[in-house]
Amino acid sequence: MPEPFRPTTDKPLTVSDPSAGRRRVVAVAVPKSDPLELIGPVEVLVTTNIILQQAGLSETLGYDIEVVAPQTGTVFSWNGMKLVAEKSFKQVRGPVDTLLVQALDWNEESLRDRKFVDWLGRTGKKVRRCCAICTGAYLLAEAGLLENRRATLHWAWAEDLQARYPNIQVEPDPIFIKDDHIYTSAGATAGLDLMLALVEEDFGRDVALKVAQFMVLFLKRPGNQAQFSAQLSSNLAEKDSIRDVQAWIVDHLDEDLSVETLAENTNMSPRNFSRVFTREVGTTPGRYVEQARLERARQYLEESKLPVGRVASTCGYGTSEAMRLAFVRRLGIAPREYRQRFASAR
């Protein structure tokens, strides 16, 4: 076996809390779901172990990872690939540090498995951290762990989850959300970011950055831009006049896009324009403008090397501070950090 990872510098690894100890992580997988959403996040933890090992710290620091399923046996059978769970949840004994719940299965059998869901609920309450990757949020919701909490998942499911569990505050935009000890993430790749956040909590920023740097060599964030564009374009208005406004907005992000100005161009009063726009598009003018600016800024941060300040002004933010606030508010992460994690150009 070749050496898995060779550190690029001789700088010693800085660990925030050298007495953190080894953490027991139980990853819960269900049959007939997407294995990427298990393998990716677990890979972050494994990479952390490797990096700690390189620093000679793996005796005392790192993750002990177990994968469990509703039943032992085949967990995934997908395009000829099979993953086999050696343990079922019934065999989990003793305290767990972090519970990691992978995506939901296509036919939702796992949701109807009362013993399994009850175990999730009991365990999720006790552990220090309970995390869901994307549609794993359904399992947490069914287990009652998300009641009256903020949660996120991939935007394509957000509406459905909200409808089925009305007392959850579903927010589709953030990369991930931490509410007390319950963490949810917006999709498979967002699950990686969630895991990086856990690594940072446990062992500090230096370790998390090394892990991220190591992993982006292999994991170019796919579909992020496409996803957000789909989100914007899925809301195209029927009325030509409103569609024109939408097109004009994305072509003139750095100009005045106040409701008043937009209304003038459509020969409507601001009140009526706002009302018609909201009915046709599904979001208010102000929110749509913010969404468009945010999307463009994300794209530039990922795909260009423009300084953050230039990105801000190009995308219509008055100051880079304004953009920073918008990023933290909507995505839960600041622009510089966003670029650090998602930039595709080396």
Next chain:
DNA sequence: ATATGGATCCGCCAAT
């Protein structure tokens, strides 16, 4: 980090 002024949103009612 907080305070303040302006923009935006939304319900309500009046006018068209």
Next chain:
DNA sequence: CAATTGGCGGATCCAT
């Protein structure tokens, strides 16, 4: 009368 549009005011969000 029903449906659309416009204006007003308060609550909230956001930028500075």
